[in-house]
Amino acid sequence: MPPDRNDLPTSADVFSGAQNIAGTIHRTPLIRSQQLDRLSGANVWFKCEHMQKVGAFKARGAANALSRLPEGTVAVATHSSGNHGAALAWAAAARGLPCTVVMPETAPRAKRAAVEGYGAVIVPCGPSLAERESTLQAVVRQTGAHVVPPYDDSRIIAGQGTVALEIVQQCREQGFTPDVILAPVGGGGLLAGIGLAMAALAPDMLVIGAEPAGADDAQRSLRGGVHITGQKPQTIADGLRTTLGRRNYTVIRRTVRDIVTVSENGIVRAMRLLWTRTKQLVEPSAAVGFAAVLEHGARFRNKHIAIVLTGGNLDLDRVSGLLATVGE
């Protein structure tokens, strides 16, 4: 029986999620850079989810959700700023299911091309959550598709959380114990999943979220104790222009220690450092975790920190424009 999507996910769902998706996804590398350690004053390990299937951790949640579809599902649909759409299209194609992705017109071309490349149909919409959801409802009425939401879904949260199980295992193999796991937060699927995993596996390890100051609804929700949903996000980190989900908020309140914010310049600087020092072509959203270490130096000094590099899908012709906006 598939779990009731209105239920909250549990730590056990993360462990079973890892079983569901084993063999479907990559065990991505965990890497480090002495230069970035020196620059940041911390000991940083990077989990390379930009090397995951479809170039983002989102493959985990999509693969898990598609292993748990209601009987009789004939098609799937979602809304997504990019990587979840590509992940769902990829997972659906592997099962021969038609897939429709509602995408804001502001999504990077590389992400649109990926969704189309996996054979899904793209339906354009405006950038707000309300516009995404109303367009998605119209698609469902027309196609009868089963909706796999991008983050506010127990199967998705549990799937994304599997990355934390690998991080803990790989840290053990490399002989270190992280003090902190840092992950970007947009809709909160990844951060909630990591929170659940760590609550069961390593409750002493701090789980901390990082988000752009221009999309700080998760920080304000967590610190204020009230779920904020009305923000219009403004950030270069296109993967984080989403609003914290309801289930995600509830799980994060229980399992995540804090959420810190970073500046736009900080994101570009961190991205450039990751490119030039680790030679990893990560997208802006993926640089937010390391940007937090750089911008909140005192808090993270000398700590052992595992950071999730969440994705690597970006429009290369925008690269030099991005880099020109801020010095090293």
Added chain:
Amino acid sequence: MPPDRNDLPTSADVFSGAQNIAGTIHRTPLIRSQQLDRLSGANVWFKCEHMQKVGAFKARGAANALSRLPEGTVAVATHSSGNHGAALAWAAAARGLPCTVVMPETAPRAKRAAVEGYGAVIVPCGPSLAERESTLQAVVRQTGAHVVPPYDDSRIIAGQGTVALEIVQQCREQGFTPDVILAPVGGGGLLAGIGLAMAALAPDMLVIGAEPAGADDAQRSLRGGVHITGQKPQTIADGLRTTLGRRNYTVIRRTVRDIVTVSENGIVRAMRLLWTRTKQLVEPSAAVGFAAVLEHGARFRNKHIAIVLTGGNLDLDRVSGLLATVGE
């Protein structure tokens, strides 16, 4: 006793080189991409030497050479278009030795910055081999430095060849046997080293070099049986604008099956595919091996191929200009 530099290196020098540099260099990942397999019609593994110390395989040769310095060496010097200079500067700094690097004015700024970052002195010169060597001789007269040549040196060849030992080991771990090892050739240190390693370790495996058509002295030398030294190289692959060395030519004749050439468009296309599909920020020279698989499709179809991604040091602000020159 350090070996006589006028001697040719042997397979045994590669094995002892691996001992000399163990713990100093990284064991870099060996990765693959289903998308690039589909696109190329081959089964391709990429050895990530752009993730090596100093961002290039050159760290191997430099570390090996500096473990074998003549007694009484007070300083080291070299000429280099970039990565060997950075590698020597890095290895010299680790031993507290002063280092001078003669660099052509056409070298990428990122590579100049790396050399300076490791504390070496840069002396500029013209781009030809004759200009490099005459400037280096002047440096030696002034400083008494011991010269560690960029490629025509037994210690360097043996050090670069250690990458092949790792490739064979990692392929075994991943349960496959390559038919071919493909590596770019400029001065020929890497290719000669790989040839020596494979001659001892896996003589059935084909070792094949790849070079830009605008710098095809190695192919013409190998195919014609006469060492060609007078070419003026023209290529975007700045790391391969060198002339095949004497020792390198001799070793390559004995151990390398063939050298193929690739077009400039082919290099940019391969580089773009590596960036977008594997998310690895490799420099133009590093894309030459995969460009060969794409441009010589029939020859490599369905083969199991290990390709060395040689480095990841490039000027990011040149990126969009490079990509604009050719479509995907």
